[in-house]
Amino acid sequence: MSAAPSRSRRATDDPAWAKALVIGVVLVFLALVLIVPLAAVFAEALRRGLDAALVAVNNPDALAAVKLTLLTAAIAVPFNAVFGLCASWAIAKHEFRGKPLLITLIDLPFSVSPVVAGLIYVLIFGMQGWFGEWLVDNDIKVIFAVPGIVLATVFVTFPFVARELIPLMQEQGTSEEEAAISMGASGLYTFWRVTAPNVRWGLMYGVLLSNARAMGEFGAVSVVSGHIRGLTNTMPLHVEILYNEYDFVGAFAVAALLCLLAVVTLVLKTAVEAAQPRTGRGGH
C-alpha cells in the first residue's frame, strides 16, 4: 500500500488486493449482521414445514392482527404524508425565526424512545390521565384500544416524510415557485403544480419508510395496546405473544410475513432510487 501509485492507474485508485479485502470484510459483516437473521426467520417459520406455518398464520387472532396493522398504517401514513409535505414546504421555502428549533422538534420522535412515546399517550388518555375521566364518561376508549394504537403510530412515523423532503426542497430552492407566482399562479396552485411534483420521488421514499415503520412499530404500540388478542394486537405484538408462549413456529410464521413486507419495501425503495438517482440526503 505504501508503494507509489503506478503510472497506469489513476492516483486515487486503490490497489486491487486492497479493494478485494475491504469488499470482503464488508460483505462478511453484512452477511452476519443482516442476511443471517433474515434467513433465520424463514428457516424457523418453516421448521415444521410450510403447512404448519400456514396454519399458524391462518388463525383468527393472527388474521385480526394483520387487519389491525393494515388499518393503522392506512390512517397513519396518509396523515403523515400530508403533514410532512406541509411542514417541509413551510421550512424549506420560507425564512422565519426559530427554524432550527422547529426542525429539532420534528426530529424528536426519531430520538425519543418508542416506549416513552407510548407512555405519553397513556398519561394523557389513560384512566388517570388528563382526559381519562371525560373519556370514561363519554364511553370512548383510546388507551388499550385502536385509537391509541393509531396515535402512537402517528407519533413514531411523524418525521419520515418531512425529513426526506426538507433537504430536497432546500436544494431545489424557490426560483421555480417565484417564476410561477410572477406569471400569475396562486400560491396553492404553485404548491400543487410546481412544488409537489418536484418532490414526488422523495415523497414516495418517505411514505415507504413510514409505512414500514408504521406496520412494524413495537415499543410504542406495545405500551398503549393492552395486548388483547383479536382486538388490539398488531402483528409485531402477536409475534411477541406467540414467542413468549414458546409457539416458535407461529411466532416466526407471522414474523416471516413481516419480513416479506420488509423485502417488498426494500425492492420498492430500490426501484424509486433507480427511477430518480438521488444526490445528497440527510440522515434519519
Place this chain on the structure above:
Amino acid sequence: MGVTLSVLSLIVLIPLSAVAIKAAELSPSEFWAVAFSERAMAAYRLTFGAAFVAAVVNGVFGVLTAWVLVRYEFPGKTLVNALVDLPFALPTAVAGIALATLYAPNGWIGQFLTPLGVKAAYNAVGVVIALTFIGLPFVVRTIEPVLRDAADDVEEAAASLGANRIDTILRVILPALAPAWLTGFALAFARGVGEYGSVIFIAGNMPYKSEIAPLLIIIQLEQFEYARAATIAVVMLAVSFTMLLVINAIQAWSRRFD
C-alpha cells in the same frame, strides 16, 4: 406554517409536556430517588454503554460499507445497497426474535460461541448485538452522500504532491467525513438508547444486569406507577433532546463552509 405549528404541538409538544408534568407529581427527593436508584443507574449504564459500543462498531463498519458502496464496483452491489436499509424496514420485534434465536446457546451462531466460552445472548453482549443491527444504516446512509459529493481533486492533489494512499485516506478523506461520521454515530447512538423491541428478546432482562431503561418504564407502567415511569422517561428525554441538539449543531458546523 400555522398548520405545521399546530399539528406539531398537538402531536409532539403537548404529549411531551405531559411526561414532565406527571414526573413533577413526585417531590424532588422522590424524583431523585426514582430517577437515580441503584436499579435505574444499572439500567442507564447498560443502555448508554451498549448503545455506545454498538455505535462504535457501526462507526467502523459503516464507514467501510459506505466506502465500498460509493467507490467500488462489484457484482451484487445493488442487492447490498438495498440490504443496508433492512434494519429500517424490518420490524424490531422480528429482528429481536431472530437475533435471540441465532445467538442462543443452541442457535446457528450461538453454538459456535458456547465452546469458546462466549455467551452472546441474554446478557449485555446480546444488547450490543441487537443495537448494532438497529444502528448500522444510520451511519452508512449519513456518510454515503458526503463521500459521493467529496471531490476527487483534493485526493488527486494529495497524491500528486507525493502523499501515499494511506496518508491521503487518513489525512484528507477521513477528516472531510468527520462531521457526517459524528452525525451518523450520534443518530445510531440515540436510536440505540431508546430501542426496545429488538433488545428485550435477546437481553434476558435481569434486573441490575441486563435490564434496559425503556424496559424499566414498561415495568413501572405495568405496576400502574405512572409518575415513576414518567420520571425515568424524563431522564431519557433529556438525553435524547441533548443528542438532537448536538446532531443539529454538528450539521450546522459542517455546513459553515458551504
